[in-house]
Amino acid sequence: MRERRSSAPTTIYQRRLDSVIRAVLPSLFIIVVTFLLTGVISPVGKEGFVFAVAVDTVFYWTIFRPASMDATAVFLIGLVLETINFSPPGTLLFSLLVVHGVAQMWRYGLSHINFILAWLLLTLLALAMGGVEWLVSCINMARGLPVTPAIFQAALTSGIYPILATLFGWLRRIGADAEDI
Known part of the structure; x- marks a missing residue:
């Protein structure tokens, strides 16, 4: 009689690969979208789009899967x-770390409250x-600058969050035993 080989190693490797992909997916998403926005698409206000995608992604994944966004x-x-x-140098990095810190500190409460309050x-x-x-930017330029770009950036960040949160929620649920891996 021939012995049947167990498919356990394949399952283990598939689970490990799935786990690695889930761990790096948010980071890769930010970097790929940034490269697309700065190189390929290049829309008007691309700095605002880069900021919005990065902040929204860090905020969402820090709350709902902190292992993927440490x-x-x-x-x-x-x-x-x-x-x-x-x-301006350092501002985007600072903003991402502050958003990550706030989301990490209030993670439990944010994951259990109404979506509207988290969005607010x-x-x-x-x-x-x-x-x-x-x-x-004002200090760097040594003069007062219009505040409208900052308001546009904040409005864009807030405006695309429901779309990205829906996409990320769907990505979180796909795959076999997504939350158990």
């Missing part, structure tokens, strides 16, 4: 984005981080 990953993402983006908190964070970026 502080080291956020720092490395921020460094990559700083080399690509044309915002993100909007307030986006306004604050846009204000910091505007202030650093």
